[in-house]
Amino acid sequence: MTASYADDLALALELADLADRVSLGRFRAVDLEIRTKPDRTPVTEADLATERAIRDRLAAARPDDGIIGEEFGTEGTTSRQWIIDPIDGTANFLRGVPVWGTLIALAIDGEPVVGVVSAPAMGRRWWASRGDGAWTVDAPGTTAAAAPATAGATDAPQPAPRRIAVSSVAALDDASLSFQSLAQWRDAGYLDRLLALSERVWRDRAYGDLWSYMLLAEGVIDIAGEFDVKVYDLAALIPIVEEAGGRFTSITGERGPGNGSALATNGLLHDAVLDALR
Known part of the structure; x- marks a missing residue:
């Protein structure tokens, strides 16, 4: 320790x-x-x-x-x-x-x-x-x-x-995605991009809240993202995901818990997901 x-x-x-x-x-x-x-x-x-x-x-x-x-x-x-x-x-x-x-x-x-x-x-x-x-x-x-x-x-x-530890999945078409809720992505103006991403991945679900990120840290899913989040929603998740080998940013790529959105991946997929959501 x-x-x-x-x-x-x-x-x-x-x-x-x-x-x-x-x-x-x-x-x-x-x-x-x-x-x-x-x-x-x-x-x-x-x-x-x-x-x-x-x-x-x-x-x-x-x-x-x-x-x-x-x-x-x-x-x-x-x-x-x-x-x-x-x-x-x-x-x-x-x-x-x-x-x-x-x-x-x-x-x-x-x-x-x-x-x-x-x-x-x-x-x-x-x-x-x-x-x-x-x-x-x-x-x-x-x-x-x-x-x-x-x-x-x-x-x-x-x-x-x-x-x-996070998964070793390296291709979007093999990845499992959790997106929290369609309403969040719609209200943020990203629903079309989420739907397009869902067509590219192997599987999509909305596990929700802390559960998505802990599944990701355990290597069970590969991508998790959401909007309308505060610093207290994310701060505890970040060390766990990153120490498990993953990467944690906002939807637009900024580090830290205070950017209003979250994107966590196993690291291998992060740049591809950022590109897909731009």
Whole structure:
């Protein structure tokens, strides 16, 4: 593990344990509170409670770091910023679809260097730190520091993490594409180009949200793209995709999470996809 990020990654994984307990406890709750934000997107009580819990822990563990969160905005202006999406896939969460999760990133001078994606309803977690590769584990348990003590309890065996890597697919006609939703591409003025690209690839699907990018990092699909995304939607994904050997830019080729769109590939296909979407 890269020594300079070891403690930060450990904290990010602890935050994910905390987030999982808060969010999963309200998943499919019959009395779940839901409201609509000014941008017409839904937010649930679980989104708010999860982000509050993460912020409270960061305030204690990293009081000098800044925070950017979807629900409660930005705190601090330091070079180190934690970027949080408490529940990525809120629409799935509120309908009972298990494809959702918490995204936690640490960015230094705007560059995401640590990323954790935890999807407790799917029993999956992914993470990466710069220089240490990308990893996943099935049915992650809580860390000893975060889990409540139970008298007489014994530690259950935990699945071993495994390193992940993108595919080696090098031709568009062999590639699998995930595009999030047709409406996004239509509203961005790119629907015709998406449809043309879909005619060139082997297979197209809309897996959606964090799931597309984690499938890509595992080498299961080869291209993922979307529009109308914010920094907290993408920051945690970037280290995982790139440490798995992939490439992550905007639809028009800019690096970084703040460009309003995302294009992730296995790297081998990236220039061809950029050309197809121009």
